[in-house]
Amino acid sequence: MERLEHWFGAEERWERVPTSADRRQDVHWAIFAFAVAALGLEFIRMGGGLTDEAFGVGAQYVAVVSGAALVAFRRIAPLTVMLLAAAHFIVAGELMPVVMASLPMQLLAFFLFFSGVAWARDRRGALFATLAVLLVMAIWLAWWFALGSGYSQMQETLSEEGVERYGFLSPVVALILYTILVNIIYFGFAIALGLVSWRGALERHRSEEQHRTIQEQNFRLRDQAVVAERLRIARELHDVVAHHVSVMGVQAAAARRVLDRDLDAARESLAVIEKSSRSAVGQMRDLLGTLRNGELEAGSDDTDQDPRSPQPTLDDLPALAAEAGTPTCAVTVELVESEPGAAAHVPAPVQLSAYRVVQEALANVRRHSTARNASAVVRVDLQTQQVEVEVVDDGTARVGTSGSGLGLLGMRERAQHLGGGVECGPRTAHPGWRVRVWFPLDGRAVEDGQTLVPTRA
Known part of the structure; x- marks a missing residue:
């Protein structure tokens, strides 16, 4: 039956x-x-x-x-x-x-x-x-x-x-x-x-x-991709704006202080402000241009539109260090490779995320710290298949400054998206603050995010 x-x-x-x-x-x-x-x-x-x-x-x-x-x-x-x-x-x-x-x-x-x-x-x-x-x-x-x-x-x-x-x-x-x-x-x-x-x-x-x-x-995946892209653009915009605005603020203050007694120093600070503003506008134009990317690919007749400039990579770290330095805080950025040419094996998304982490950490130093020195080290290790970013400073929290937390949230999201993690907090043996972020070399995302330490700003 x-x-x-x-x-x-x-x-x-x-x-x-x-x-x-x-x-x-x-x-x-x-x-x-x-x-x-x-x-x-x-x-x-x-x-x-x-x-x-x-x-x-x-x-x-x-x-x-x-x-x-x-x-x-x-x-x-x-x-x-x-x-x-x-x-x-x-x-x-x-x-x-x-x-x-x-x-x-x-x-x-x-x-x-x-x-x-x-x-x-x-x-x-x-x-x-x-x-x-x-x-x-x-x-x-x-x-x-x-x-x-x-x-x-x-x-x-x-x-x-x-x-x-x-x-x-x-x-x-x-x-x-x-x-x-x-x-x-x-x-x-x-x-x-x-x-x-x-x-x-x-x-x-x-x-x-x-x-x-x-x-x-497919619709859900498409929506998730749209949300992920929006989050990426939001992180990029935050990093770009926070970095360049903080640079312009510091340089404007320096120019104001030396304007009456050292015109060359004031002129140099104003030149840095001009360069930083142009760079910020260019990068924001590139990021916002991604929102119109589908329209342009669909056959836009805007022939005067400049092609998007390439995203920052590890090769741009020296320029970032030169731009991030101020008269009151010396900045050094170093790329350490386990063997010559190791950085060339790092995928573009990991390189961009490492660059943005350094950029955001240095911007936090300028905005919220009394540090006189800050250093960033990016290590590429082919043996452990890992990229590590470490940013330290020797200052203390500046009174009257508090961030929105979006910068460190962006770091966490970048690290988790690529399968890495974040450690932030005061240095133990020395004064100052330490930010450590690591990514797998292949940038493979994982489902379970890292447990992150609550941090400042």
């Missing part, structure tokens, strides 16, 4: 529901079935095949119309239609055997049995209804052969035609077994085709569900 339930899909929660177009189509099929069955009935009548029927033309057309009308409801109430088709098959077969034995009426009944199995929404009910139909048909055949006129009719027909015995079975027994075989094929194929149709519809439904799921996942 469990195997039968599995074949009929009793464990499935999906229901095959017809659409309004399906229901309209069934009405057309019902009209077509009536036309074909009526045409076949008239051909039989013209050939003299209905002369022995007990009922007249009206009753014969009632049998045709009632059978064809069931087609219009085959997908609305499939189990009810299948049971009514079985009753119609038996009643019409008893009262008007020639009408029911015609090929159009036989195919009509086959189609209704098939539809019941193919469209039943209650699959366990479909199994029991099918078993009930088969049982009733088997009882009807047995009654027709054993108690009805079927056996005697066969004997009389074979005796009149003088049919002789050709095998180990008598002609009557052979015809009975042939009739049983025809019914097994008839009902068996109707049930089998119905199950194939239902299974096919189930597989199409699953494929559509999988397609929708894949589409939803």
Whole structure:
């Protein structure tokens, strides 16, 4: 029984529901079935095949119309239609055997049995209804052969035609077994085709569900990519603005102090401010240009648009050190390689993140520290497959300054995105502050982020 339930899909929660177009189509099929069955009935009548029927033309057309009308409801109430088709098959077969034995009426009944199995929404009910139909048909055949006129009719027909015995079975027994075989094929194929149709519809439904799921996942991934890109741009903008604005603020203060007594020093500070502002504007233009990148790639006619300048790399650290230094704080930046050319093996995203970490850490020193010296060391180790950034200073927290925390949040996000980590806090053996960030050399992201130490600014 469990195997039968599995074949009929009793464990499935999906229901095959017809659409309004399906229901309209069934009405057309019902009209077509009536036309074909009526045409076949008239051909039989013209050939003299209905002369022995007990009922007249009206009753014969009632049998045709009632059978064809069931087609219009085959997908609305499939189990009810299948049971009514079985009753119609038996009643019409008893009262008007020639009408029911015609090929159009036989195919009509086959189609209704098939539809019941193919469209039943209650699959366990479909199994029991099918078993009930088969049982009733088997009882009807047995009654027709054993108690009805079927056996005697066969004997009389074979005796009149003088049919002789050709095998180990008598002609009557052979015809009975042939009739049983025809019914097994008839009902068996109707049930089998119905199950194939239902299974096919189930597989199409699953494929559509999988397609929708894949589409939803693609939409979610696209949205996540957009959010990640926005976060990246926000980090980049924060780093650029914080660095260059702090440089301009320090240099403007220095120029103001020496303006009356040292014009050359003031002029040099103003030149640094000019250079830093131009650099900030250029980098912000590049970053904001990424928001229009899709439009430009789609065929923008803006031929005057300059191509985006390359993102900073480890090779730009010396220029960063020269720019970050102030009259009150000396800055050194050093790149340490485990072997010559090791930095060339660092992927561009890791190089950019290392550069931004150094930039943000030095900006924090200028904004929030009394340090006179600050140093940054970037280590590239091919043996451990790691890139390490360490920025230290010798100052203390400046009174009255407090950051938003976005700078260190950006460091954490960069490190976590690339599979690394962050350590920030006061130096233990010396005065000052220490920032240490590390990345795997391949920049491979991990799912579990590092546990980070709460830090200043």
